[in-house]
Amino acid sequence: MSPRFARRLDGIEISMIRQIMSRAAGCVNLGLGEPEFADPPRVRKQARRVLQGGRIGYSPNAGIPELCRRVHEYHGGRGGHSVCVTNGSQEALFDAVFALAGPGDEVLVPNPGYVTYPTAVRLAGATPVPYPLRSRDGFRLDSEALKALVSPRTRALILNTPSNPTGRSLTLEQLQGAARLAEENDLVLVSDEIYRETHYGTPPPSVLDATDAAVVICGFSKAAAMTGWRLGWACGPRAIIDKVTVLHQNTSICASTLTQRAALALFTPEGRDEIERLRQRMVRNRLLTCRWLGRRMGQAFVPPDGAFYVMVSIEETGLDSLSASLEMLQDKVATIPGAAFGSEGEGYLRLSFACRPESLRKGLRRFETGINRLVQNRK
């Protein structure tokens, strides 16, 4: 048998990030996409309670009604909005893209941006159109460039705030600009706000602060360190969420009922406190990282507003980001090449500071050694 595959898979392989991570054995991992912290004790307690109770059967497709209500409130409780709970925010994103775009359509995706955005668009048979977050301008959204990329084929604009990999948040003005652009061109805003609770100043505005006509993709994987529990959702106008739910029914029936019931514990004052404690740990890690990079190494980087990544310039090594990242595996530290996120990421490495402080210190020391070695090599 020589199986033929659907053309949607042409050129799509396991992501460059996973490929580098697979070579990272023995390295301090500054490439992580998840907090290396324990999840909230309240969630575990609630999960144990569920395990002492009755049957853990299918939930309604869109999720347990109480959880849907809580999530709806969490995003402002807007009239006409509904919620579909998914197997992590990844599934919510995939279902939304598949509901909105197909062959012949275009979807605007950030460059640099999370690799699944262009991949999901391609898998849907549509064309991803990257819009620039200019590295020379601290990865700020170039609103004029974005506007110029809208065409009659554009069906959706994917936003990501705070951003993976840049750590930058969009301002309310930028979100309002995106909302106007969407309204004028009859396209749907899909805003991935999975890092919204991980911020280092005032909470970043949501797209829903600028317009009701947008779909928010979110979850507790990052804020509550619950990546392996698989809980995410899409929240937005009912007409769209109904279509997302149809996709969700067919891709996975429902999210884990055990996880859904356990996650209810996060929507309590105590649950909120535990999320805030996790955020405070991330605040300390960010401070440690930025100090190390700035004062000790004098390295150029973009201070993150949110998420747990920092883009560090490798200009002085003279290497492209993939070569630099591969070289640093010799120094036993794993980082992600900026180019993995798009052309505007070239010249940078993405460092994650979501690991335990002791690993972080060790990783930063190795990173310092590695950068110095590469700069020396160049001379």
Next chain:
Amino acid sequence: MSPRFARRLDGIEISMIRQIMSRAAGCVNLGLGEPEFADPPRVRKQARRVLQGGRIGYSPNAGIPELCRRVHEYHGGRGGHSVCVTNGSQEALFDAVFALAGPGDEVLVPNPGYVTYPTAVRLAGATPVPYPLRSRDGFRLDSEALKALVSPRTRALILNTPSNPTGRSLTLEQLQGAARLAEENDLVLVSDEIYRETHYGTPPPSVLDATDAAVVICGFSKAAAMTGWRLGWACGPRAIIDKVTVLHQNTSICASTLTQRAALALFTPEGRDEIERLRQRMVRNRLLTCRWLGRRMGQAFVPPDGAFYVMVSIEETGLDSLSASLEMLQDKVATIPGAAFGSEGEGYLRLSFACRPESLRKGLRRFETGINRLVQNRK
């Protein structure tokens, strides 16, 4: 905003089954697609152990290596085969269909058959081509009719054994015939064997008993009454499973790590005993149901080889299956119209006997009353 949606969603709505279930409040539910039994104590014990341990982070995309190994062994441990663990078998099916078929392609699906088969094919942009399981022949596969439906555009053949909704298993000869057909026409066999552990005689043969060149879709949702835990998988030739894993990475990153770790408890002698105990309960429910239908009501039905469904003829009511199913909601019993599964299901109602025995008896009494009422109405 008047959102436009991808054409793949045209004509695809929440399934007829869910629609009827949403009107079934106050009814005894003989429409269930899940066992109304408790899941195995060993799984819960193992889950509690996981909750006492460290972080529950992402698993590798394809699943925890130990679980992948166990699943591979479970399906015969064939050389060249690998496994991708998914968010229920539904996701495995969706990912496999999306990997194999796209616009311009055809996929053969059983009629009557599980509604997600044609829907997933349509969502992939391909055309579902129903092949008949003849109701007049006890829903036996019509191998000649199947053969005649293969075209140069056919990319895959979906098998389902034991079948939802018919309860019939495919024989080894039928599977061997399908394997020859697949080889001669360079198409991929995708065999949904989610009900393989729920059988009422000798265990049904797997497609892998007929050929190594097939993908099996399976999981423990039905056998271990774990529908809400969301654990399924695809197992088959590595080249195909690699593509399924790419889809899986993009649709959901990984299945619940908590569920994956808990499910390891099923791959032990004690876990196997608990699955066998659940099967014995289903054996008793099947006996109760078949006796009631046959001796007491004299109703025509097809005795199931496996799964927990029985197709009951409603010919004597003179009604089509949707009308009969809706009428019976007045008798406070919910059943699924055979037509929901395709044209060959017309003239039948699907009864599920996966509920608790006390509900089952009550439901069968109401079903008897309902049928008698409808037959009287006709006169």
